[in-house]
Amino acid sequence: MRTLLLRRVGHAALVVAGVVCLTFLLARRLPGDEAVTATGARATKEQLAAARERLGLDDALPVQLWHYLTGLLHGDLGTSLHTRQPVLDDLRRALPASLELVGAAMVLAVLVGLPLGVLGARFARRGTDLAVRTGSMLLVSVPVFWLALALQLLLATKLGWFPVAGEYDRSLDSSSPLTVFTNVTALDALVTGNWTVLGSTLHHLVLPAVVVAAYPIGVVAQMTRAALIEESQQDHVRMERALGFRPLEILLRFSLRPAIGPVLTLLALVFAYTLVNSVLVEAIFNWPGMGTYTADAIRSVDTPAIAGVTLVVALVYVVGNLAVDLAQILIDPRARQR
Amino acid sequence: MSAVLPVARLRSLARRDVLATIAAVALAVIVLAALLAPWLSPYPADGTSATHPADSLLGPTGSHWMGTDAVGRDVLTRILYGARTSLLIVAAVLAISAFAGVLLGCIAGYAGGWVGDVIMRVTDVFLAFPALLLSLALAVILRPGVGTAIIAIAATWWPWYARLSCAAAQAVRGRAYVDSARCLGLPRWRIVLEHVLPNSLTPVIVQLSLDAGGVILTAAALSYLGLGAVEPTSEWGLMVQQGQESFTTEWWVVTFPGLAILVTAFCFNMLGEGLRQALDPRRVIR
Numbered sequence: 090m091r092t093l094l095l096r097r098v099g100h101a102a103l104v105v106a107g108v109v110c111l112t113f114l115l116a117r118r119l120p121g122d123e124a125v126t127a128t129g130a131r132a133t134k135e136q137l138a139a140a141r142e143r144l145g146l147d148d149a150l151p152v153q154l155w156h157y158l159t160g161l162l163h164g165d166l167g168t169s170l171h172t173r174q175p176v177l178d179d180l181r182r183a184l185p186a187s188l189e190l191v192g193a194a195m196v197l198a199v200l201v202g203l204p205l206g207v208l209g210a211r212f213a214r215r216g217t218d219l220a221v222r223t224g225s226m227l228l229v230s231v232p233v234f235w236l237a238l239a240l241q242l243l244l245a246t247k248l249g250w251f252p253v254a255g256e257y258d259r260s261l262d263s264s265s266p267l268t269v270f271t272n273v274t275a276l277d278a279l280v281t282g283n284w285t286v287l288g289s290t291l292h293h294l295v296l297p298a299v300v301v302a303a304y305p306i307g308v309v310a311q312m313t314r315a316a317l318i319e320e321s322q323q324d325h326v327r328m329e330r331a332l333g334f335r336p337l338e339i340l341l342r343f344s345l346r347p348a349i350g351p352v353l354t355l356l357a358l359v360f361a362y363t364l365v366n367s368v369l370v371e372a373i374f375n376w377p378g379m380g381t382y383t384a385d386a387i388r389s390v391d392t393p394a395i396a397g398v399t400l401v402v403a404l405v406y407v408v409g410n411l412a413v414d415l416a417q418i419l420i421d422p423r424a425r426q427r
Numbered sequence: 428m429s430a431v432l433p434v435a436r437l438r439s440l441a442r443r444d445v446l447a448t449i450a451a452v453a454l455a456v457i458v459l460a461a462l463l464a465p466w467l468s469p470y471p472a473d474g475t476s477a478t479h480p481a482d483s484l485l486g487p488t489g490s491h492w493m494g495t496d497a498v499g500r501d502v503l504t505r506i507l508y509g510a511r512t513s514l515l516i517v518a519a520v521l522a523i524s525a526f527a528g529v530l531l532g533c534i535a536g537y538a539g540g541w542v543g544d545v546i547m548r549v550t551d552v553f554l555a556f557p558a559l560l561l562s563l564a565l566a567v568i569l570r571p572g573v574g575t576a577i578i579a580i581a582a583t584w585w586p587w588y589a590r591l592s593c594a595a596a597q598a599v600r601g602r603a604y605v606d607s608a609r610c611l612g613l614p615r616w617r618i619v620l621e622h623v624l625p626n627s628l629t630p631v632i633v634q635l636s637l638d639a640g641g642v643i644l645t646a647a648a649l650s651y652l653g654l655g656a657v658e659p660t661s662e663w664g665l666m667v668q669q670g671q672e673s674f675t676t677e678w679w680v681v682t683f684p685g686l687a688i689l690v691t692a693f694c695f696n697m698l699g700e701g702l703r704q705a706l707d708p709r710r711v712i713r
């Protein structure tokens with residue numbers, strides 16, 4: 090088992106190395122000249138040349154890659170062109186807000202998607218199942234930016250049930266100021282017992298979280314349904330039926346547990362996908378996370394910021410996959426035999 | 428061909444899987460509408476750069492069923508022409524990525540050894556990026572346009588096909604008929620082309636139909652972010668982006684193109700799901 094674990098970790102390390110190299114090449118090919126940014130638009134030719142020299146932009150590619158790598162090890166992702174801050178600092182502020190949003194969406198995905206999948210499997214091939222299949226497929230197929238615009242117009246602008254945009258009501262900052270620990274506003278408010286800000290945050294969170302959750306809910310419902318239907322063809326189900334258990338009881342007590350593994354594995358993949366999807370949603374709701382940051386970076390052709398986001402999300406993805414695989418090797422004896 | 432697409436099985440499934448059948452018919456209609464856009468659309472010139480400032484942002488009426496956009500172009504016409512753009516992108520992306528992926532995967536799976544290792548490790552690196560993310564970064568490098576969207580999305584999509592066909596090729600490598608082909612002295616490229624490749628086609632076809640919806644959504648997302656198709660091309664994601672400023676008052680400019688994306692992606696996904704169940708030999712049709 091140890092060699093299996095080590096081999097899996099080694100493989101992940103190899104992929105990380107490849108990801109770093111690919112991001113480096115992307116960053117070098119991205120438009121936008123760091124020397125121009127460093128010196129300002131009105132710099133003379135000599136100043137530009139000096140800046141290029143200082144930034145090492147004239148060095149051979151392998152030398153540049155070496156500088157990039159050593160920089161990364163010191164946490165240096167470069168300086169953003171549009172915020173003029175180190176990219177790492179920007180991300181440290183933006184990532185928690187995104188994780189708050191995507192985390193809420195994943196909770197919704199499990200709370201709504203799982204029961205939907207069970208419902209579909211229980212009434213397989215009947216009307217209810219048809220509705221579950223259609224509904225979950227619609228959720229998977231909807232363009233999230235369009236859903237965001239539509240829900241914002243209907244539920245926020247027209248009906249006024251939810252706030253149009255923002256993370257929480259900023260006017261509360263004077264009456265009940267928030268102490269920031271983690272930058273996850275809901276968590277900070279909860280820990281410090283700041284109930285007004287917590288309420289405001291949750292209220293603001295509903296619309297963007299529902300939009301971001303659309304895809305995960307659909308995927309989880311589909312996977313759960315498929316896994317349960319496949320599991321229902323197993324011999325133990327025939328046994329349980331013969332013993333007189335009711336269909337729903339068989340599903341929940343006996344079939345769900347062996348079938349749930351692949352669904353949970355999938356959640357890790359969906360998490361990264363959803364993190365990227367937030368690029369299309371956050372800007373619409375003015376949510377101060379990585380999606381808004383990326384959308385701004387794209388608009389201002391901000392090379393270091395785009396490269397930084399690409400690297401960080403890819404790393405989150407690789408590490409997430411690794412964690413799921415390792416957990417499975419440790420928990421599930423069947424996974425060790427592969 | 429019947430070895431790849433079991434026609435009888437498909438026909439029996441059409442009767443059982445109503446949703447997939449409806450989706451297939453709807454897709455046929457969408458493809459036809461795209462092909463016949465110049466003849467079907469009420470104002471063919473509006474599909475490209477024509478402008479009618481006097482007709483700006485008219486609501487849906489008898490002469491403009493879906494209203495007009497900010498420069499007075501008929502929204503219905505632009506949606507029909509947008510179908511051409513979307514289907515072109517889907518076809519090109521899937522063709523490129525399936526070709527490259529299947530070729531690399533078969534080589535990796537059949538050759539094995541260090542060649543296979545190198546190919547599959549590169550594949551793993553590309554798979555470490557969520558599709559939209561890498562497409563975004565690539566699209567920023569290239570100049571926005573339909574061609575850019577195709578290249579950027581294809582670059583993120585081929586690894587899936589490589590992984591699929593690598594597994595399929597590995598599965599047949601040790602089979603007797605491949606061994607005998609080798610003993611007969613067939614050159615390697617012929618063995619790969621004639622004996623390894625056909626066996627990896629069924630999973631690839633299923634994957635193609637499952638992926639089409641995802642490609643539509645990614646392409647729409649790229650143009651929505653201003654990195655895909657650009658004016659005056661008709662593209663659904665671009666139309667949503669252009670209409671969102673005036674969405675509160677002129678709902679039709681955003682609503683109809685969004686619905687077009689939703690319906691097309693939905694049909695592709697439904698059809699893909701149905702095909703997967705029909706063609707997956709492990710799955711029992713009930």
